[in-house]
Structures are given as structure tokens and as C-alpha cells.
Amino acid sequence: MSPTPRASPVHGFSLIEAMAALAVFSIGILGVLQMNVLASQQNGLARRQSTASKIARDLVDSFERVPFHHALLSAESTIDPADPRFTRFDEADGRVKLSDAVALVGGRPLLGAAHASVSAEGQYEVAWRVAPVKGSDGSLEARRILVMVRFPTTAGGTKQVNVWAVKFNPQALGRGGAAIPEI
Secondary structure (H helix, E strand, C coil): CCCCCCCCCCCCCCHHHHHHHHHHHHHHHHHHHHHHHHHHHHHHHHHHHHHHHHHHHHHHHHHHHCCCCCHHHCCECCCCCCCHHHHCCCCCCCEEEHHHHHHHHCCCCCCHHHHHHHHHHCCCEEEEEEEEEECCCCCEEEEEEEEEEEEECCCCCEEEEEEEEEEECHHHHCCCCCCCCCC
């Protein structure tokens, strides 16, 4: 009698095993793609926020060159700077928009860098609000300036960058000046 041939072990994968592996791989790839989309959105938001900060700093630098009694700083707000309404872009009290101010004084050289950045980017709204700082005798010692830059987010809302500055009255510096309260 001849020996019966043994069945050789089967090597390889079944169709079900291959499909299960493909499903696991596909779910992993979809996760990586979603993470890539989210990272791209966050990168864009960070870029817009950096640009908004640059615009605000450019405007603050422009205010350093403006005389203390210049018309750009004369619209003083009646809102206390400690009040949350002071930082709201939509609050109209004492707010001066960059687009209105450029028409008032001309674009160069006063507000040139900030205006050029906003014009080039096209998605930023820029405004500022001024709060007077009075001395004990009621004289105007300084002006606190809040520069607000608002831009759209990828989620459909808006985000705002605020930068504070102080402009001292040169005539008050010889008198000792007022203490600027912190916020």
C-alpha cells in the first residue's frame, strides 16, 4: 500500500482577513487625513493671528510718532478701560476705525504700515479706542490706547487681537505725571 498523501499546510491569507486588514488600514488613513486638515486649519488661524498682532503693533508704532493732541487720539471713550465693553470691537463709544482715520489724515506716512497690511490682506478690521488718564488736579496726564484687530476664523466666527499702548502728555511729564492704573 502506498502512503496517503498528506494535505500540505495552506500558506497565505483568506479574503476575509485581507478585507479586515484593509478596513483597519483605511480607518487609520482617514484619521491621519482628518488630523492633517485640522492642523492646516490651525496653522491658518495662527498665521492670521500673527498678522493681526503685526498690524496692531504697526499701529501702536505709528501712534508713537503722532503728537499727543493729534485728531487721531482726540475721540476719547466714556467707557472705563476696566469695563469689558471697552475691548468690544462692536461698541461704538469712542471707537475709531482705521478705514475712517486713513480717509481723515491720509495713508502715508502716519498710518502707512498698518494700512498697507490691512489693504494687502483684506480680511482684517482695525480700530482703536482712547481712554483719558486724569491727574489729581483733573488735567490730562496721558491717554491709554487700545488697538483692536478683528479677523474671521475658519469656524465662521471672528477672533480679536488687542494691544494696549500709553501716550503720555509731554506737558505733564514735568509735573510728575499720573500713575497709569493696570487692567
